[in-house]
Amino acid sequence: MFEAVRNNRRIVQFFLAVITLPFAFFGVESYFRDGSSDTDVIGKIGGTKITGTELANKVREAAGDKVDPAVASSPAFRDQVLDALLNEKAIELTASAAGLSVPTSMIQDAYLREPEFQENGKFSPKKAEYVLQANNLTKNAFEQRVSGMLSQRLLMVPLAQAASVSKATLARWVALSEEQRTVAEWKIDAASFKGSVKLADDAVQKYYDANKAKFETPERAKIEYVVLNAEELASKAKVSDADARKWYDDHQKDYVQPEERRASHILIGVAEDAKPEQKAAAKKKAEELLEKVKAAPANFARLAKESSTDGSAEQGGDLGFFGRGAMVPEFENAAFALKPREVSGVVESKFGYHIIQLTEVRGGKVKSFDEARAEIVTELQKQAGAKSLAESTDQFNDLVFQQPVTFKPLAEKLGLTIQRSDWIEKGGVPAGGILANPKIQAAIFSADSLKERHNSEAFDLGQGTLVSVRVLDYQPKKLKPVADVRPQIEQVLTLEETGKLAKAEGEARLAKLAAGTPVTATWGAAHAVHRHELSSDEARKAVFVQGLTKFPAYVGAATADGFVIYRIDQVNKPTVALDDPRVGMFSQQFSQLYGAADLRSVLAGLRARQGTEIYYDRLTSKTE
Incomplete structure (x- = not known):
């Protein structure tokens, strides 16, 4: 199950987005505190109290610096945060009741990988201590939070993986998305009707009176x-130089450049659970190669290319630079015991049998004060x-x-x-x-x-x-005089009227075409289109109307600058097999959508089973 968490991070992140708002990771010390008076309690779930203080903190954290204060202070935003908090509590209580626990190694790994604790891409104990203190958190409190989050993920991952959609449904969806229709377009330009438009004398004033907010200068x-x-x-x-020198003397260990080594190897790979005779054969081959290396060390790269089963064979076995902790212990111990250009004996690891040649050493010294x-x-x-x-x-x-x-x-x-x-x-x-x-x-x-x-x-x-x-x-705010905005209003009204005339003309011509009446038309070149290639929902609905059996067929759609009549000459509906790779591609997307719906349903059930009670009479006064 823990491997499922590690290997499905993107799925987990998606489902976390369903149930929670983006709460800040730090500033959550109130999360660990209890003991608030009952007068501060604004609700309960499963016997766990939710206080007005806790909710107010969550609202501030969710708002951060990026949410408009007017929005952040609204009851709607508060209720959204409260809903997310209830979901979080429901999962936490369920995970606890299920006895889900997180290994210490996973918690420690999260601690070492926390971005806030990194300097130059590496974990910094000093920065971790500073950040925790700045947020009134102890390392233990941080680890409690991490443990809670990971145990909740353990509960959620099976839900994420359980959602599925039948291949038949997915194949139908792929077919619809890949469907093409061959169309020709006849565009009726609204601008061509401009000379036919005459606005009423009071049209501008009426529009101005009805839309004054559009003509206000902002505060x-x-x-x-x-x-x-x-x-x-x-x-x-x-x-001063004296202060800098004292710091240097007091922090010598911080200026030690870790030693790194560059090595090449020849690996004769064998599975860790291989039979003894298989391991013996692999070891024998490695020993034979070692004799060849000893006889002609300059041929190491050639021998690696010819015989190594490792991916580094193409580079002559070169593994580049690495530090302590990067390699398996047996390999590391042997590599760090060698001198440049020296070759090891046969070294056994879980990957097989290695012959190692050390090529270069760097680091391993203390930076000078000047450096x-x-x-x-x-x-x-x-x-x-x-x-x-x-x-x-x-x-x-x-x-x-x-x-x-x-x-x-x-x-x-x-x-x-x-x-x-x-x-x-x-x-x-x-x-x-x-x-x-x-x-x-x-x-x-x-x-x-x-x-x-x-x-x-x-x-x-x-x-x-x-x-x-x-x-x-x-x-x-200041309302602009109607005289100042008259040209702008006239332009808007004229565009509206020409659009109506273009649409009326288009629909009339479309009716004649549908009835088989000869019409003089200016068609563009016929071309194949997918749904997503059309510019508007109205055009997509018109062109991809279902049930066409007679061709050519004629449909129309209003546009921003007029009306378009489409002549549909052909429909190409692809046949998609259940084993088509695109079916697999859509599977994950649909599973996430269905999984989100399933999760919402599960959360509603968890909250109902645990018992949720909100004291709405206290809610407003405690959070405003």
Whole structure:
């Protein structure tokens, strides 16, 4: 079962998306805490309490910085998060009741592979400790979370694999998707009717009155803002040679370059469970090859190409560079015992019998201070920036409120630059990542900011960045005069009318064609099309109408610029065998769709069986 989890990660991820929102992995310490008072309980599932605090945390985590604050604070978003939380609890309780447990090795593997704990693509104990502390988590709490997630996956994978669709159904679907129809097109251009359109005298005014929202200029504001950023603070930090040298002396082990070795080998492969006589024959062959290598070491690559059963044979047995832990123990021990150009004896591993030639050694030494200096300076600057940020954060928060209508004292105290923006439209995306943040957008157009022109609160945007904004100028929504938008409205109304005329003309000509009445038509060249090659749903429905038995057949569809009549000359319905490779390709897609539906049904059953109760009278007050 554990192999199923490892080998079906994409399926598992798909089903996780069905049952949960993308909760942040960190900031979940409340997940492990209990003891909240009953007055904070807003629901129960299977006897497990769900608190308003827990739900509020989940709402914040699900919203993050990418969801519009207005959406994130809505009851609909809260209910979506609550539904996901109930599904998560249902799976957790079921997995626990089923006694599903996760081996310590899998949990440790997840710990070592967590991207947040990586530096330069490798696990860093220092970074792991720092990230856990920054999120108020212990290693044990992290591992509890991982264990819970993995045990839930163990429950879900069988569900993912159980969904199936008959090959007959899949073959029918493939046939429909591959069906082609030979068509010719007759386009009736709406623009050709422009001269026939005469708008009523009051048409523009009526359209204007009915669609005033379309002619409003959006709210917009100009702001000033200040940013306290750990990265910028770090760039200003000065690191002396003495400090850098002390760091180097105190952290010698961090500057050891791990030894790597490059080797070639000849492998005479034999299965681990092979019979003794098979192993003996393979070993004998390896020993004979070893004698040839000893007699002419320069022929190692040629012998590898001729005799090795390993994929590296084409490269003369070359395995490239590798470090400790990359190879099976028997191979590693032999390779790291050799000197350059030296050849090992016959080395047995679970893959068979190896003859190893060491070709090159690199690393295995300590970086000099000069080699490590730039790296050390960057690290000390980073630490200084984080320290400076921690020391300045309280001052930043205090001065934002103590001097509510100016950033000048704050900028002077902390050495910050007061920045100003051009006009920012509400709902628009201004240039610059900081001002595009939903929190900042909401702060700019809040009632307090617009009325009082006060400094906003200090927003923590993550990654060591604090921001406060203040509105300098504001323009509310403004309705453009009808005279200014008259040409625009006339264009819209004219397009509507020409479209109606083109459609009426097209349908009239289509009726004549269907009745067999001669019609002068301008047909394009006949060509074969699939469903997906047509530009609109209306065209697809028209051209691929089922049950055609007489050809040519005529159908029509309105388009953005007129009307198109299609002459269908031929239908090509392919026959798809049950063993067609495309049937297998569609199988996984349909299984996921059916599996998603099955999973939703199973979750509903789990929640009903465990008993779910939500106190809606408390829900609003606890989460708003």
